[in-house]
Amino acid sequence: MKAFARSTAAALVVAAAALGITPTAGAQTPGPQTPSCGTFKVLDDETIDGRVFLKGTYQLNVFGNISCAKVLGTYGLFDQFLSQDATTPLPKPWQSLAGAVGAPKFTAAPGVGFRAQRISA
Numbered sequence: 001m002k003a004f005a006r007s008t009a010a011a012l013v014v015a016a017a018a019l020g021i022t023p024t025a026g027a028q029t030p031g032p033q034t035p036s037c038g039t040f041k042v043l044d045d046e047t048i049d050g051r052v053f054l055k056g057t058y059q060l061n062v063f064g065n066i067s068c069a070k071v072l073g074t075y076g077l078f079d080q081f082l083s084q085d086a087t088t089p090l091p092k093p094w095q096s097l098a099g100a101v102g103a104p105k106f107t108a109a110p111g112v113g114f115r116a117q118r119i120s121a
Helices: 008-020 078-082
Strands: 037-043 046-047 051-053 054-064 105-109 112-120
Touching: 008 054, 037 078, 046 078
Parallel strands: none
Antiparallel strands: 037 054, 046 051, 054 112, 105 112
């Protein structure tokens, strides 16, 4: 398994999730939610579903009915996607939005997913 590091923001996300503080379908707005879920450090260049993620720090934002805790952290979706072989497809129902403008985005259903934007090398 490849080594990855997470920020202290991830600990806050987990604590918030433990308290039941997560987005709900009725409170959602289009696009990524602010503030971000936190940052995730990618230690080596990786490929997810044909997209290259260069070594560096990525800011993760969720959209739709998905919690930051599900996306961020050592066992979060982003870490899982990075850990799988470059040729392995994303687990169903996840897909990469190839035509997405800006930061790479991953969706599980219309309007539900997350984006990962590289903010530093």
